[in-house]
Amino acid sequence: MLSRLYKYSKIQGYDSSLIFLFEGNDSFKDLGGISIVKNDMFKYLKVLPLLLLFIYKKKPGIIISFLPLSNILAQTAGFICRVKYRIASQRNPSYTYGSTVRFLDKIVGTIGVYKKNVMISNSSYNSFKNYPKNYKKKVEIIHNGIETKISQLSKIEARLKFKLPDDKTILVNTGRLVEQKNQKFLLELMPYLDNSFHLVIAGRGKFKDYFESLIEDENLENKVSLLGFVKSTEVVDLLQASDIFLFPSIFEGFGNSLLEALSVGLPVITSDLDIFREILICDKYNAGVICDTDSPEDWIDEIIKIKSNINYRKELSANAIKRSDNFTLNSMLNKFLKGIE
Numbered sequence: 001m002l003s004r005l006y007k008y009s010k011i012q013g014y015d016s017s018l019i020f021l022f023e024g025n026d027s028f029k030d031l032g033g034i035s036i037v038k039n040d041m042f043k044y045l046k047v048l049p050l051l052l053l054f055i056y057k058k059k060p061g062i063i064i065s066f067l068p069l070s071n072i073l074a075q076t077a078g079f080i081c082r083v084k085y086r087i088a089s090q091r092n093p094s095y096t097y098g099s100t101v102r103f104l105d106k107i108v109g110t111i112g113v114y115k116k117n118v119m120i121s122n123s124s125y126n127s128f129k130n131y132p133k134n135y136k137k138k139v140e141i142i143h144n145g146i147e148t149k150i151s152q153l154s155k156i157e158a159r160l161k162f163k164l165p166d167d168k169t170i171l172v173n174t175g176r177l178v179e180q181k182n183q184k185f186l187l188e189l190m191p192y193l194d195n196s197f198h199l200v201i202a203g204r205g206k207f208k209d210y211f212e213s214l215i216e217d218e219n220l221e222n223k224v225s226l227l228g229f230v231k232s233t234e235v236v237d238l239l240q241a242s243d244i245f246l247f248p249s250i251f252e253g254f255g256n257s258l259l260e261a262l263s264v265g266l267p268v269i270t271s272d273l274d275i276f277r278e279i280l281i282c283d284k285y286n287a288g289v290i291c292d293t294d295s296p297e298d299w300i301d302e303i304i305k306i307k308s309n310i311n312y313r314k315e316l317s318a319n320a321i322k323r324s325d326n327f328t329l330n331s332m333l334n335k336f337l338k339g340i341e
Contacts, residue, residue: 002066003018004329008329012333019051021051021069021074022047048073048076048077052077055078055083056081060083061084063078063085063087064336066089066091067089067091068101071090071105071109072104075113076108085340088109088114089117089120090105090117090253092124094131106132106135110132110134116140117138117139118139118336119142120144120254121274121275123278124253142332142336145329146324147328148324150236151264153241155240159241165198168195169244170198171199171242171243172238172241172245173186173246173247174201174202174235174260175203175247176203176205177203179207181203181250182293185296186246187215188296190220190223192296199223199224200241202227202238208226212226235260243266244303245261246270246303247269247276248293248299249271250271251273255275262279262288262324263321267306268280268287268316271290271292272290272292276288280323285322287322288316
């Protein structure tokens with residue numbers, strides 16, 4: 001999300017720099033990002049002095065930071081260098097932070113280091129409800145936004161691109177292969193769905209080998225495809241190839257993959273999280289289906305219903321597109337920069 005905000009700010013005419021505190025993410029190379037500290041045993045001691053030097057030389061008017069460690073370090077450096085606008089952004093619920101980081105974030109947020117403290121959802125804000133009053137008075141809720149992209153491929157062409165069967169209902173999930181994303185739950189559903197369904201998971205992570213073993217043990221080789229890393233520019237083609245988006249996460253700060261699926265009109269089924277209710281449940285319509293992961297039979301029933309009931313499928317698709325209009329990149333950037341001269 002930070003990379004999207006950075007690219008969009010450049011388009012809008014801001015003289016922006018993108019900073020990664022530590023090495024380890026190759027994505028910054030394509031964006032022109034700068035890595036502050038090389039990974040070694042002293043990296044945490046080095047980063048604040050280097051940030052201070054960078055900010056002193058650049059003299060930025062605004063610092064926007066994402067994630068708790070970046071908030072603490074970058075905004076403290078900005079405070080020391082008297083940067084006028086210091087905007088921290090909390091991307092996940094507070095209970096996902098380590099105890100030391102949570103303590104430091106609470107301190108710097110309470111004493112006024114953050115001029116604005118962005119929470120990405122009401123459900124995320126609720127996890128900070130016991131924080132000091134001075135911390136919470138700087139909070140502003142700004143939902144994530146995405147730039148809607150439309151695939152230039154037909155469904156058949158998109159399936160050929162990813163070597164997917166053209167005669168199956170494609171169930172898709174995009175995200176890192178980690179416990180939080182809970183793709184194991186989807187793999188455990190597949191033996192209970194007939195051979196007209198095919199599951200596609202796009203992402204990389206530490207669970208890759210485990211998932212491959214699970215697929216082999218359950219004889220799911222013909223029902224599941226692990227695509228590995230898919231470039232962000234190609235995700236829209238994968239969604240075009242798909243029929244139903246499945247998102248069984250254990251927790252989420254927001255869920256950008258869900259927004260991408262909504263924006264192209266894919267019917268979606270998610271786990272029962274407060275943030276997903278905030279995104280999908282509206283006063284006059286529902287933009288997706290929410291199911292408890294403790295009830296896998298509900299997921300199976302909904303998957304089959306979406307496949308077999310064309311009117312239900314069309315209704316979910318139309319509602320998804322309608323709802324996605326509330327989460328645009330332009331709206332997010334304008335809210336971030338609101339009040340800045």
